[in-house]
Amino acid sequence: MKTFHKNIIFILVLFTSLQHYGQHNSHMVVEVNTAKKTLTVQQELVFFNQSEDTLTTIVLNDWMNAYSSKTSPLAKRFSDEFYRGFHLAKDGERGSTNNLTISNLDKKPLSWVRTKKNPDLITLILGTKLAPNQKISLHLFYIVKIPSDKFTSYGYTDLGGMNLKNWFLTPARYENHAFVKNSNYNLDDIANAVSDYEINLIIPKKLELTTDLLSSKTQQTEVFSFYKLTGNNRTDFNLFLEPKASFRSYKNSSVEVLTNIKGFRADEIKKAIAIDKIVNYTNNLIGKYPFEKITVSQAEYNRNPFYGLNQLPSFFVPFPDEFLFEIKFMKTYLNNYLKNVLKLDPRKDNWIYDGIQVYCMMRYIEENYPDCKMMGRVSDYKLFKGFNLLNLDFNEQYSYFYLLMARKNLDQPLGAPKNTLIKFNEQIASKYRAGLSLIYLDEYIGNQFMSKSVQQFNTKNKEKQTTRNDFETVLKSNTNKDIDWFFNTIIDSRQIIDYKFSNVSKTKDSVAFSIRNRTNVSVPIPIYGIKNDTIVFKKWIETTQKDSVYKFERKDAQKIVINYKNEVPEFNLRNNWKKIEGIFPNNRPIKFAFVKDLEDPYYNQIIYAPILTYNVYDGISPGMRFHNRAILNRPFVYDINPTYSIKSETVTGSAVFIVNKDYRNSNLYNVKYSVSGNYFHYAPDATYLKINPMVLMQIREENFRDNRKQMIYARHVLVERQKSEIVIDNSLEDYSVFNLKYINSKTEVTNHISFTADVQFSGEFGKVSTEIQFRKLFEDNRQINLRIFAGSFLYNTSNSDFFSFALDRPTDYLFDYAYLGRSSDTGLVSQEFVLAEGGFKSKLDTPYANQWIATLNAGYSIWNWIEAYGDVGFVKYTQQKQHFVYDSGIRFNLLTDYFELYFPVYSNNGWEVAQPHYGEKIRFVITLNPNKLVSLFTRKWF
DSSP states (O other): OOOOOHHHHHHHHHHHHTTOOSSEEEEEEEEEETTTTEEEEEEEEEEEOOSSSOEEEEEEEOGGGGGSOTTSHHHHHHHHTTOOHHHHSOGGGSOEEEEEEEEOTTOOBOEEEOOSSOTTEEEEEEEEEEOTTOEEEEEEEEEEEOOBTTTTSOEEOTTSOEEEOSOSOEEBOEETTEEOOOOOOSSSOOOBOOEEEEEEEEEETTOEEEESSEEEEEEEOSSEEEEEEEEEEESOOOEEEESSOOOEEEEOSSOEEEEOOOOTTOOHHHHHHHHHHHHHHHHHHTOOOSSSEEEEOHHHHHHSOOTTTTTSOTTOOOSOHHHHHHHHHHHHHHHHHHHHHOOSOTTTTHHHHHHHHHHHHHHHHHHHOTTOBTTGGGGGSGGGTTOTGGGSBGGGHHHHHHHHHHHTTOOOOTTSOGGGSOHHIIIIIHHHHHHHHHHHHHHHHOTTHHHHHHHHHHHHHHHSOOOHHHHHHHHHHTOSSOOHHIIIIIITOOOOBOEEEEEEEEOSSEEEEEEEESSOOOOOEEEEEEETTEEEEEEEEOOOSTTOEEEEEOTTOSEEEETTTOOSOBSOOTTSEEESSSSOTTOOOEEEEESOOOOOTTSEEEEEEEEEEEETTTEEEEEEEEEOOOSSOOSEEEEEEEEEETTTTEEEEEEEEEEEEEOTTSSEEEEEEEEEEEEEEEETTEEEEEEEEEEEEEEOOSSTTOOEEEEEEEEEEEEEEOOOSSOOOOSOSEEEEEEEEEEEEEEOSSEEEEEEEEEEEESSEEEEEEEEEEEEEOTTSOEEEEEEEEEEEEEEOOSSSTTSEESSSOOOTTOOSOOSSTTOSSSGGGGBOOOOTTOOSSOOSOOEESSEEEEEEEEEEEETTEEEEEEEEEEEOTTSOOEEEEEEEEEEEEETTTEEEEEEEEETTEEGGGSSSGGGGOEEEEOOOHHHHHHHHHTTTO
C-alpha cells in the first residue's frame, strides 16, 4: 500500500475511543515490509490524563530507536557486558524510528524532543495544557526499522520472519507526578502506561501471524493478508511473523496458550497435559489469567533460560523430556503471565515479578517432583554419590546461586532497580533470592499466606496501576505478626544473616541452647530436630533478644540444625548444626572429593584432582592438586600442587594459602592475605624457590556495574636460585624484593584504560615505573591500542642486567610470568612475547636499560583481527647516551592477551622481512592457564 486513508482512520479511532474511558487508546494501521525490514505505522493515540496534575508534556516510549546508534544507552549496556556483536554489526542490522510526525486533532504539528542521552524516549510538547481527566487526540506517523534478532532475540529473523516486541510508540507510565523514563537496557522492563489497542495489520501473504492479542483475518489479496488485532487493559503484547507458523495452540477452560517451546522428544499429548497442569496450577496459586490468549515462545525462553539446564550439552540430558518441557514452559509462562497482569514499574519493582515467579516454580516442584535432584538422574549413579553438588534437591540450588554472589561480596539489595544489577544478579542470583524470600516469609507466617496475598494483589492489579507499597500493604494485611524486618532487611538491604548455636545442653527429653547472632541482623529463624535424616521437630524462634535460652522437647533428635531447609537466605551454613549425642559433637570427618564440589556443611572436604604442567626445563610434569576451593568462596583457602618433573626427575610444584576478608559497606570491599610458594626449574640445570607473602586490597565503585577496578598489592618476594652452569648473568642467586603496586583500570568492549604505578626496593636496586594502557573501538569498527611505559632506577649497584628494564623480553626476576622457557635465548620458546616493560616485538642491539626507559607501543586495526603496530622509545644505559629505538610490523590479534602473533617489518635492524632466518623473529602470545581462559567468558556476568 502506498498511502493510508488518514482521515477515515482518524474518524474511526475517535468513534472507538468513546467506548473506553479508563485509560489511553491506540489505533494503529501497520504495514510490514520484509524486504526493507520496516513497519510503516499510522497511529491515532488518545491520551487520557488520569493524574491529578496538569500536563504540558507527554513522554512516549520509543524503544526501537535504542538500536539506532553505537552510543545509545542500549549500546553502552552491550559494551559494559563485553558483547561485541552490536558494535560490529552492519548498519542494516540495527534498528531505528524514522520520519516521525505528530499532530493534534486540528492537524497542527506538535513539537517533540528526543535527546542524545535518551534516544528511545520522546518528550512531546503540548500546545495547550492538559487538565486532569481530560483527553487529547494525537495523530502519529513513523517508520520503524526492525533490528536483527541476534542482539536480543527480538527483531527480524534469518528465516524471513519477525519477533516483534516494544516496536510502537506508547505513553510512558505516570506516577509520583512524573513520567517514568526507562531507557532500553535489554532488560524487558519497559514502563508502558495501561492502554487499549486496536491494530489493522498488513503483512505479506507468505507470512503467518501469532499474537497474544485477539486477532481475525479480515481480507487477503494476492500480495497481502489483513488482520484486525485488539487488546484492552494492556501494557504490552507480542507479535510473531513466520514463513511457517511454529506455534501450536493449546486451549483449556481459562486460556488459549500459543507456544513453540521445544520439548526435546516430548510428544504433543504429553505437552498438552503439562500445559494444562501448569495453567491450572498457576490459576489456583496466583489467580486466573485475565486475557483470552498468551504466547510462550522459545525466543523468550532463550533470553531468560533456566540456568543450569541450559548449560547441559544436548547429548547429556539427565532429566525426563516431560520434566524439561515443564520447567522451560513454566518459567516462560510465568514470566509472560506476570508481565501482562501486574501493573508495576518492572524496573523499580522487579523483585516482585521475580519473587512470585520463582516462588511458584519452587512450590510446583515441591508438589509434583519432591524427590527430584538438581542434576536429575546423575545422582542415581554410585560413581557420583559423593558429590554434594549432584545430590542437592532441585529447589536447593536457588539458595546456592545467591550464596555464590554473597560469598564474592557482589550481592545487591533485592529492592534495587533492575538496571543497577550486575548481570549475574539480574538474571540469576537476585531473581532466585527474591523467590526464596517469599518462600521464607510464607513458611514463617504459614496457612498459605503467600498464595492468598498474591491472589489479592493480582486482583488489585486488575483495578489500577500498582506499586511496591500496594504489595507490602497486602502482605501486612494478612498477618498479625510484625514483618517490617522482611522489607527493611531482606528486600532493601544487603545485610547478611548468620546464626550459630552456643551453650547447647540436653536431657533425655529436652534440648536447650542459645543462638549466637554473628552479624547482628535479627530475623526469625527455624530450628530443626533431626533423627536419621528425618525431621522430628521444627520451631520458629525470634532472635531479637540477646542471650535468650530456648528449650524444646527433644523427641529423640540426634542433632539440632538451624535453617535445615534453607528457608532463610543465610550466608554460612557450615556452623548451623550441633550433634547432641556422642563425645565430639562437632567433629566433622574428612571427606575427599574428586574435582571441585559444592561445600558440604557436615564434612571437612579435601578436593583432589590430577594436574599437568609444562615448561621446557621440567618438561611434562604430572601431579596431584589438593585444595579446599569450593564453588562458593571461603574465608580460608589452601591449594597445594605437587608435581613430578619427568625431564629432570625431581619433585616440583606450587602452593598457596589465602585468608579472605570482606568489607560489605566499604569501597575497599576485599582484602586477601596470602603466602605462596613455587619450586620449578628456571634453567636446564638449576631450580628456583620463590616465597611470596602478599596483601591484596580490592576497591570498587559505589555502582556495582561500573567496570572500574582498583587494586593495591603489597608483597615481599624472596627468591633462592641454584647456580647454573648454563645461564650466567652475574647476579645474586638469592635476593628479596619489596614490591608495592597500584592498578586502576576500566574495561568495556569499546574502551579500555588502565594505569599502573610500581615501586620496588631491594639490596641491589630501587626502581619506580608507571604504565598506561588505552584501547578504543571506533564506530567504523577500527581499533587503536596505545601503551606508555616509563621507568627509572633510584639506585642500582648490580653488575648485571638481570634487574634492568628490558626492551623486548623481561628477565622476570620476580617470577611472575608463566614463561615456557624463561632463560632460553634460542628456539621457539625464546620468541614468546609478554607485554611488559618496553613492550617491543623486535629484538634490538639495546635490549636493556639500567638507568631509565620510556616507550610508546601503538597498534591500529587494518581489517578484522589484523593490525599494524609500531613501537618507539628511549633507553638509557650507564655511561652511554640515551638511545632512540623503534620497530614496526603486523599483529594477528586472534584473541587479545590470549593468542596473538607478531610479524616484524621494519626497525633499528632495518627491513627485517628481508633478513635471514625471519621465522625466528616472529613473536607469539599464548595462554595455557585455564583459569585465565575461563575469566574471558565469565567477565560479562560479574
